[in-house]
Amino acid sequence: MKDNFSVHAGKYAKFRPQYPEALFDYLLDLVPERNAAWDCGTGNGQVASRLAQHFNKVYATDISRQQIEQAKPNPKIEYSVQPAEETNFPDRSFDIVTVAQAIHWFDFDAFYREVNRTLKKGGILAVTGYGLLHVTPAVDTVIRRLYVQIVGQYWDRERKYIDENYMTIPFPYTALPSPYFEHTEEWSLEHLKGYLSTWSAVDHYMQDRRTDPVELISDDLKAAWGKESLLTVRFPILLRTARV
Incomplete structure (x- = not known):
């Protein structure tokens, strides 16, 4: 699994979007028991925190200690630094395994072996994420x-899976029908620029060229944004689910 986000873990926690409540309602309806959940590639614990509202215990793992250090402590969540492909969890431990905006970095075959090992019979695997955001036509053009x-040219090759809505990831299960979800937030222009600065390709560009590419579009982005202090940003939610 690649780690593109440890260096900017603080920015990631501050600027990355959340996930809609309707998504969690859908997933909870699929899970008959709510004893234990594994949130794999948890980052700063966004999804783990939401799962902790409904499960007796949530185990949240990531390869980035810096990301986990940004997570808010919760007595129902046990954070640990472990790769997605090899964990210390006992067999048949979990009612659900979730992966949010991370599976495209995994070794798919090894991860799925771990899912098969750690999920209870009939447990749910939920792979989710979000695609390129939409604001207004003018702002979208600049983005x-x-x-x-x-x-x-600086995107990792794995980014294509997000552009293809996770429909082309290796997925050795019979996918359940998934409704369409969209997440909306009200952002300022500065928040949008902060979010853009968390893109892995932006970081790769800066390392190569020693120039911030977000600043290259700053004036055009400001003009496209207009006079509003806040605008609604929309993220299409990517989702693949299966009963394993």
Whole structure:
């Protein structure tokens, strides 16, 4: 599993979007028992915190200690630094395994072996994430220029799985029908720029060229944003689920 996010763990916790309540309602309806959940690739614990509201215990893992250090402590969550592909969990431990915005970095075959080992019979695997955000047509045009023309060559090859809505990830299970979800938040222009600065391709660009590519679009982004202090940003939710 790649680690592109330890260096900017603080920014990730501050600027990355959440997930909609409707998504968790859907997942909870799939799970008959709510004893234990594994949130794999937990980052700063966004999804783990939501699961902890419903499960007796949540085990949250990530390869980045820096990311986990950004998570809020919760007595129902046990955080640990472990790779997705090899954990110390006992067999048949979990009612659900979740992966949010991370599976494209995994060794798929090894991870699925671990899912098969640690999930209870009939347990749920839920792979989720979010695609490229939408704001307004004018703002989207500027973001798209950053995404494709400026930092396009700096995306890791795994990014294609997000562009393809996770529909092309190896998935050795019969996928359950998944409804469409969208997450919305009200952001300031500065929050948007902070979020763009967390993109892995932006970091790769800066390491290579010693220039912040977000600043290259700053004036155009401000003009496209207009006079509003806050605008609604929309993230399409990616989702693959299966009963294993």
